Amino acid sequence: MPENYEMVCGVETHVELATRTKIFCGCTTEFGGEQNTHVCPVCSGLPGVLPVLNREVVNLAIKAGLALNCEIAAFSKFDRKNYYYPDLPKNFQTSQYDLPICKNGWVEISVEGTPKKIGITRAHMEEDAGKLVHAGETITTSDESYIDYNRTGVPLLEIVSEPDLRSIPEVLAYLEQLVQILEYIEVSDCRMEQGSVRFDINVSLRAAGSRELGTRTEIKNLNSFSSVRRCLEYEVARQAAVLDAGEQVLQETRTWDEGKGITLSLRSKEEAHDYRYFPEPDLVPLVIERDWVEAIRATLPELPAARRARLQALGLSEYDARVLTSSKGLADFFDKALGGFDEAKILANWLMGDFLRLLNAQQVSIKESPVQPEQLAELLNLMEQGMISGKIAKNVLEEMFATGKNPEAIVKERGLTQISDEAELLRIVTDVIAAHPQSVEDFRAGKERALGFLVGQVMKATRGQANPALVNKLLKDGMAEGG
Amino acid sequence: MDLSALSAAELHTLLADKEVSATELTRAFLENIKARDQRIGAYLTVTEEEALRQAAVVDRRLAAGEKAGPLTGIPMALKDNLCTEGIRTTCASKMLADFIPSYDATVVARLREAGTILLGKLNMDEFAMGSSTENSAFAQTRNPWNLQHVPGGSSGGAAAAVAADEAVFALGSDTGGSIRQPAGFCGVVGLKPTYGVVSRYGLVAYASSLDQIGPLTKTVQDSALVMNVIAGHDALDSTSIPLEKPDYTDFLVDDIKDLKIGVPREYMVEGIDPEVLRVMHEAIRTLENLGAKVDECSLPHTEYAMPAYYLVATAEASSNLARYDGVRYGYRAANAEDIVGMFKKTRAEGFGAEVKRRIMLGTYALSSGYYDAYYLKALRVRTLIKRDFDAAFATYDVLLSPIAPTPAFKFGEKADPLSMYLSDICTIPVNLAGIPAISVPAGFAHGLPVGIQLMGKPLAEGTLYRVAYTFEQNTDFHRTKPALTGGEN
Numbered sequence: 001m002p003e004n005y006e007m008v009c010g011v012e013t014h015v016e017l018a019t020r021t022k023i024f025c026g027c028t029t030e031f032g033g034e035q036n037t038h039v040c041p042v043c044s045g046l047p048g049v050l051p052v053l054n055r056e057v058v059n060l061a062i063k064a065g066l067a068l069n070c071e072i073a074a075f076s077k078f079d080r081k082n083y084y085y086p087d088l089p090k091n092f093q094t095s096q097y098d099l100p101i102c103k104n105g106w107v108e109i110s111v112e113g114t115p116k117k118i119g120i121t122r123a124h125m126e127e128d129a130g131k132l133v134h135a136g137e138t139i140t141t142s143d144e145s146y147i148d149y150n151r152t153g154v155p156l157l158e159i160v161s162e163p164d165l166r167s168i169p170e171v172l173a174y175l176e177q178l179v180q181i182l183e184y185i186e187v188s189d190c191r192m193e194q195g196s197v198r199f200d201i202n203v204s205l206r207a208a209g210s211r212e213l214g215t216r217t218e219i220k221n222l223n224s225f226s227s228v229r230r231c232l233e234y235e236v237a238r239q240a241a242v243l244d245a246g247e248q249v250l251q252e253t254r255t256w257d258e259g260k261g262i263t264l265s266l267r268s269k270e271e272a273h274d275y276r277y278f279p280e281p282d283l284v285p286l287v288i289e290r291d292w293v294e295a296i297r298a299t300l301p302e303l304p305a306a307r308r309a310r311l312q313a314l315g316l317s318e319y320d321a322r323v324l325t326s327s328k329g330l331a332d333f334f335d336k337a338l339g340g341f342d343e344a345k346i347l348a349n350w351l352m353g354d355f356l357r358l359l360n361a362q363q364v365s366i367k368e369s370p371v372q373p374e375q376l377a378e379l380l381n382l383m384e385q386g387m388i389s390g391k392i393a394k395n396v397l398e399e400m401f402a403t404g405k406n407p408e409a410i411v412k413e414r415g416l417t418q419i420s421d422e423a424e425l426l427r428i429v430t431d432v433i434a435a436h437p438q439s440v441e442d443f444r445a446g447k448e449r450a451l452g453f454l455v456g457q458v459m460k461a462t463r464g465q466a467n468p469a470l471v472n473k474l475l476k477d478g479m480a481e482g483g
Numbered sequence: 484m485d486l487s488a489l490s491a492a493e494l495h496t497l498l499a500d501k502e503v504s505a506t507e508l509t510r511a512f513l514e515n516i517k518a519r520d521q522r523i524g525a526y527l528t529v530t531e532e533e534a535l536r537q538a539a540v541v542d543r544r545l546a547a548g549e550k551a552g553p554l555t556g557i558p559m560a561l562k563d564n565l566c567t568e569g570i571r572t573t574c575a576s577k578m579l580a581d582f583i584p585s586y587d588a589t590v591v592a593r594l595r596e597a598g599t600i601l602l603g604k605l606n607m608d609e610f611a612m613g614s615s616t617e618n619s620a621f622a623q624t625r626n627p628w629n630l631q632h633v634p635g636g637s638s639g640g641a642a643a644a645v646a647a648d649e650a651v652f653a654l655g656s657d658t659g660g661s662i663r664q665p666a667g668f669c670g671v672v673g674l675k676p677t678y679g680v681v682s683r684y685g686l687v688a689y690a691s692s693l694d695q696i697g698p699l700t701k702t703v704q705d706s707a708l709v710m711n712v713i714a715g716h717d718a719l720d721s722t723s724i725p726l727e728k729p730d731y732t733d734f735l736v737d738d739i740k741d742l743k744i745g746v747p748r749e750y751m752v753e754g755i756d757p758e759v760l761r762v763m764h765e766a767i768r769t770l771e772n773l774g775a776k777v778d779e780c781s782l783p784h785t786e787y788a789m790p791a792y793y794l795v796a797t798a799e800a801s802s803n804l805a806r807y808d809g810v811r812y813g814y815r816a817a818n819a820e821d822i823v824g825m826f827k828k829t830r831a832e833g834f835g836a837e838v839k840r841r842i843m844l845g846t847y848a849l850s851s852g853y854y855d856a857y858y859l860k861a862l863r864v865r866t867l868i869k870r871d872f873d874a875a876f877a878t879y880d881v882l883l884s885p886i887a888p889t890p891a892f893k894f895g896e897k898a899d900p901l902s903m904y905l906s907d908i909c910t911i912p913v914n915l916a917g918i919p920a921i922s923v924p925a926g927f928a929h930g931l932p933v934g935i936q937l938m939g940k941p942l943a944e945g946t947l948y949r950v951a952y953t954f955e956q957n958t959d960f961h962r963t964k965p966a967l968t969g970g971e972n
Contacts, residue, residue, distance in 0.1 A: 041586050045806050047579065047687040048566040048588060050720050080802050082849070084826055091805035139822055147810070276849035278858060281691035281799055283721050 002240040005205040008213060009171055009232070010121075010163035013178060014156050015188045016128065016196035017060045022153035023127050024051030024094065029155070031194050035148040043153035045089030050282045053078075057155040058101070058286065060187040061125050062296045064157055065102030067185045067303060068120045068178075072293045076101045078125075078280040083273050086139075086147055087130040095158075097277040100124035101286070107161075107181065108305055109173040113318075118174050119162030128154040157187070163202065163213075168232050172225055175199065180304050184328045198223050203232065204249065205239045214239075215249040219256055219263055231256045235263050307331055314344040323352055329366035333373045340377025343384065350380060354394055358401045370404045371397070379407035386467055387411065388418050419466045422474070425458070428466070429474040432457045440479050451475060486511045487648040488964065491557045491705040494651060498545070498556045505541040505556030509534050509600050512558040516602065516649050519967060524624040525634075525644035527563050528571050529603040534558065537600045544598075553708045555598030560650040562641050563604040564611055565696070566685040567591055570601075574687050575619035576609045578807045578814045578833035588685020589720070590654060590696050590713045597712045602650055605640030609835045610804065611661055611689040613637050614906050617894065618837045626669060628931050629969035632891040635665030641699045642669035646965055652700040652709055656686055658693045659792055660886075660910025663922035666699050667886030667934025670924045670965065672951065673699045674706050675910075677941050678917035679724035681710075682717030688803040690796035691722075693914040702961060703923070703952040707731035710944065726942070734945035739773050739953045742946075745780035745879035750909050755888040758928030763885055766925045766935045766954070770883070773953055780879060782871040787864045788912040789904065794848045794861035795915070801845030807833060840900065869916045872938075881950055882938040884909050886922050890931035913938055921947045924960040932960070 022029055025042035042049045065072050079097035105120035130149040136142035159178065165171045179197060182188045190197050204216035219235060222228050239249050253272070254263040302310070304325045311321040311334075325331045334351055341347055355376065359369055379400070383393040388411055396410050403410075411417055419425055432454055433440055442450035451472070458471045486494070486508055497503040513531055520526050541556045561567065564574045566584035568591075573579045587595065594601070608618035616624045616639025624639045626632040627647040634643040638655030642665035645653050655662040657675035666673025674697045681696045688694060698709035708731075715728040746767065751760070767777050809815030809829030816828035834842070848857040875882060887906050897903040913920040918941055925935040939947045955961055 041584075044811065046566075046584065046586070046812070047572070047574070047582065047806070048564075048584070048685040050684050050722075052719060052721050082802050082805060084805065084808065084823075086808075086810045086822060089806060089811060091808060092802050145822075274851045276802075276846065276851070276854075278798060278802070278849055278854070281722075282688075 002237075004208055005236075005240055005243070006208050006210070007166055007168075007203060007205055007232075007236055008163050008216070009165040009201060009203045010161045011165070011171065011175065011202070012161075012200040013159045013175070014198045014200075015159065015182055015190065017057055017155040017157055018186060018188050019054060019056045019060065019155055021054055021056075023054050023057050023125070023155035024153055027153065031191070031196075033150055035146070036150060038150040039152065043089070044149050051094060051280075053283060053286070054155065057125055058288070059296060060155075061101045061123065061157055062288070062293055063185055063300065064159070064182060064187045065105065065123055066293070066297050066300055067181050067187075068102070068105040068107060068123065068159065070102035070105030070120055070123060072288060073099060073101055073103065074288055074290075075099065075285060076288065077285040078283045079277045080280050081126075082276045085129070086145070087132050087152075089130070089149060089152055093127060093129065094280055094283070095126035096124035101288070107174060107177050109170065109177050111167070111169045111173050116164075116170065118164045118170075121160045121162050123157055123159040126156050126158060128152065128156050168229060168236070171201075171232060172229060175225060175228060177304070180326070184304055185300060186328075192224050195223055199228055201228065201232065201235075203235055203239070205236065205243060214243075215251050217249065217252055217254050217263075219254045220266065222256055227256060227258060230261060231263060234261060238263065301328070304331075311344070316344055316348055320348045320352065324348060327366065333366050333369070336373035337377045340374050341380045341384075343380070346384070347377075347380060350376065354397055358398060362401065371400045375400060375406055382407055382411060386418060388416055389464065389468055392416050392418070392464060416465060419462050422470065425462075425466055425470055426474055426478075428458055428461050429471065429478050432461065433475070433478050443479055485648070487515050487651075489651075490702045491554060491651050491700070491708055492702070494557060495551065495553055495555075499551045501545070505538040505545070505600060506535065508556060509538040509558050509602070512602055512648075512650060515647070519647050519649060522625065522630060522967060523627055523643050523647045523649065524622045525605055525640040525647065525649055526560070526603045527573060527575065527606050527619075527621055527640070530570055530601055533570070534600050534602050541598055541600065552597055554594070554712055556600060557598075557651050558600040558602050559594065560602045560605050560641070560644050560653045561591065562607050562638050562653065562655045564607060564656055564687040564689075565591055565604075565654060566687065567601070567604065570604065572604065572687070573621070574610045575607045575621055576834065576838070577620045579687075580620075580814065582813050584685075586685065589682035589717045591685060593712050594654075599712075605638070605644055605653060607640055607655075608637035608661075609838050610687070610800070611637040611656055611658055611694075612800070612837050612841055614660070614664060614903055615892070615894075615897065616640065616665070618835055620835055623894070626891045626931070626969075627965035627967050628670065628891070630967070631969050632893055632931060633668070635668030635887075635891060637661040637665075638673075638699065639665045642666050642671055642673065645669070645671045645699050645701060647967060648964075652698055652705055654696055654709075654713070655699050656689075656694055656696050657910075657914065658689050658695075658796060659914050660907045662697045662699060663910050663920060663934070663936060664887050664907065666922040667924075667936075668891035668932065670932030670934070670960070670963070671699050671701060672703055672706050672924070672955075672961070673697065673922040673934075674710065674944070674947070675913060675920050676710065676714065676944055677724070677919045678914075679722050680714050680726075680728075680919070680942070680944070682720040682723050684717055684719040688799075690799040691803060692799060693792075693796055695914070703921075703948060703955050704732065704735055706921070706951075707735055707948050724942075729945060731944060731948060734948040735952045736949055737953050737956045739770065739775045739950050742775045742881070742950065743879045744770060744775050744777045744950070745875055745882045746777060747782040747785065747875070747882055747884060748779050749782050749785035750884035752888055752908055755885065756890065756928060759885050759887075759889060759933055762926035762928060762933040763883075763935065767883065769954065769958060770950070773957060775950070777883070778879070780875050780882070782868075782875060782882075782912065784864065784867040784871050785908075785912055788868055788915055789908060791861040791864035791868070792911045792915060793844065793904065794857050795865065797841040797845030798848045798858050798861075799845065801842045801849065804834075804838065804842055809833070837900070865915045868912050872912075872916045872918055876940045880939075880946055881943075884936045884938070886910065886934040886936045890928045890933050909936060917941065919944045919947055921951050923951045923954055925954070925958070926960055927963075
């Protein structure tokens with residue numbers, strides 16, 4: 001960011017709601033599927049069809065609104081947004097204009113430890129459009145274009161932030177927090193790679209310290225955090241260069257060219273669409289009773305911020321708490337495992353370390369983990385009780401990932417139980433002392449390293465199953481006696 | 484006996500008693516269509532094979548001992564803006580000249596279920612925009628009472644088919660009078676139900692908040708019989724009213740004693756044909772003689788109904804008709820340069836002049852900067868019109884007015900769109916208020932039928948039927964048959 005300017009940014013986030021069927025018909029919302037197979041007369045906009053609102057869409061919109069600290073409107077309605085584009089079968093999008101279902105909310109973010117509330121202006125329900133596939137580069141340069149209407153009518157929630165964001169890290173923190181919340185409350189799968197979350201960025205620059213707003217540009221249809229970051233880096237530099245040259249930033253809609261890493265003008269303010277919004281006459285207004293809202297509030301899970309605070313209260317660092325709450329799946333796993341093993345810090349280390357390494361190696365999500373939280377807790381209990389050493393526990397965990405077996409069964413099967421029998425260990429320790437007089441000599445001369453070597457010898461003799469703490473004690477005792 | 488002149492109720496008795504088969508009946512109507520429709524031009528598509536197939540199915544069922552329902556085996560026809568699975572549905576537009584729907588409108592499915600026989604699809608003003616059926620892209624429909632005159636519109640084909648005995652009944656759609664005015668012009672009974680009583684699913688939309696499907700029939704009784712089939716809640720139409728539907732034939736009683744009827748003075752517009760006025764006065768006397776109390780009343784905001792209608796209806800139409808762009812179905816212009824060019828060329832070539840005029844009007848009314856002055860103001864007028872009716876219905880059971888200021892006019896007589904718009908002055912407020920109204924034959928002027936309009940409270944179709952039935956039972960206008968001639972010399 002050039003130091004003499006301050007960035008002012010707001011984001012419109014379009015997120016696909018996780019309903020089974022589309023917003024105005026019974027077609028499936030499933031991703032993929034052969035082209036134009038998830039369509040019916042209603043979502044393909046045939047003459048004579050009428051929309052019927054899917055109640056589950058409203059449920060999820062209310063849920064999202066509550067999680068984003070919004071007011072839920074008691075009276076809301078749908079409107080038609082009129083514009084011509086071949087991916088839009090009716091040439092209007094059924095959306096919400098002046099009476100959105102959610103408004104006046106906020107999301108708390110933290111950048112380098114500084115918390116900040118980002119306002120949510122509104123969130124409204126709308127239908128998605130179809131997908132265009134061009135024979136060439138774009139619709140204007142192609143001889144032929146094809147349209148897949150499978151996505152047409154998939155429910156979207158458009159979440160509009162206030163222009164409260166002042167830096168690229170703030171923008172990214174906001175988007176990450178927003179996506180995390182939506183995933184947490186299960187209103188969306190937030191599968192970025194499938195385009196189920198898309199961002200429109202409004203950004204302007206102003207002289208540092210100024211209270212006037214500069215002229216903004218809107219960059220449409222970004223679909224990953226890294227695109228947002230790169231796009232903003234480019235656009236901020238571009239606007240700064242325009243202003244540095246004493247020129248005016250033009251109010252316009254721009255598009256992000258991912259390959260070239262630049263933004264390009266799409267249309268100017270003068271060319272901006274007049275959407276001619278008017279109330280959708282084919283749908284009745286939406287009256288939302290308080291009971292409905294409260295029933296949904298009761299289903300809200302603990303949100304990420306509250307969860308982080310709870311984990312920190314258990315003695316975890318802010319970093320650990322952040323990692324563990326980064327996805328609901330991981331946080332739920334942690335909580336479940338904590339039910340069977342209450343040493344939070346040890347559990348966190350294992351979960352964030354070996355467990356995630358093994359999970360990632362298998363390329364599966366935490367929900368599909370072959371090792372259940374109860375099994376991890378059991379493993380850590382075996383370790384804490386001294387039944388197995390930490391080193392053996394790591395091996396057992398690997399086998400658990402490979403076979404899905406319970407840790408206790410693996411330990412028994414393979415005879416891995418730690419030798420804590422003092423008499424047995426003493427016999428081995430005595431042998432080791434007798435066999436390595438030089439090391440004993442060294443230890444007595446104050447060379448601590450010799451002790452490690454001797455411990456290693458005991459471990460070797462016991463195939464690693466000796467209780468390390470006990471071995472240490474017995475060795476020290478043995479060598480002291482011998483002196 | 485001329486089977487085709489009978490009402491559905493009369494034909495039902497013959498069918499139930501096995502005095503006539505559905506196939507015979509269907510053939511009689513198909514013959515009438517062949518013999519007369521050259522002159523009348525009511526049909527755009529005749530589904531002869533399909534009709535005979537359906538009739539054969541009905542006959543087999545009846546032979547097997549199945550009881551005939553009130554409309555079983557009754558041949559009927561549909562305005563060509565009602566979607567019929569596998570049967571061309573054109574809206575009388577070049578835009579949909581070859582469009583074959585993949586689904587049935589709810590009313591069509593209900594009529595099929597009731598065992599009716601579909602004879603074909605009927606001419607209309609393109610996308611239901613017009614009052615004379617002159618705006619059809621395909622055919623001219625003539626008034627069976629005088630072939631030099633229009634049948635009215637936009638359901639002109641429906642009214643002419645029923646009047647000329649080319650169908651027992653027909654379904655039309657009414658956005659500003661499109662069932663009632665042609666019914667009046669052709670001397671048949673036309674009902675525009677309360678908004679939300681009949682499902683709009685499968686009716687190609689003109690103006691969604693005003694459109695309503697209804698029957699055009701030879702008698703009031705038939706109207707009730709058809710409503711018994713087509714009315715009732717439909718989960719596919721969000722604006723459909725979730726109500727238990729009555730048996731509409733329960734209201735067919737010959738008694739209007741002490742009923743209060745108001746005659747809104749604002750509907751007796753300047754320029755009303757004196758002969759129409761005479762028919763109105765005779766109808767009032769008849770109703771008074773039958774025991775009703777008739778008074779003049781006022782609907783003070785009537786003069787604003789016309790401009791409000793042409794803003795609301797055209798605004799909705801501009802959006803409803805946006806989907807006809809040549810991309811997915813219907814007409815696509817050849818040799819376009821690019822996608823926007825294709826949109827423009829397709830719509831320029833596919834739509835007729837009146838449709839384009841209304842799309843432009845509506846687009847303008849919704850445009851940024853004009854929305855408040857036009858669309859929003861029109862919605863406020865709509866509220867005032869509703870309040871006018873509410874106030875009148877606090878005193879009166881039904882309101883009575885002419886259907887139109889004149890009987891059917893001649894082709895080309897209303898070349899100026901504004902004079903055509905003004906002919907709908909008596910029917911438009913009803914759609915803005917969403918209330919039910921019925922057109923009943925009440926006399927003749929210049930050898931052409933004249934209808935009167937009865938308007939009721941929301942969901943008071945029953946009361947309208949009661950008054951209309953009583954009037955019909957005590958008059959003979961519905962028994963007179965058209966000559967199917969005129970303009971020969």
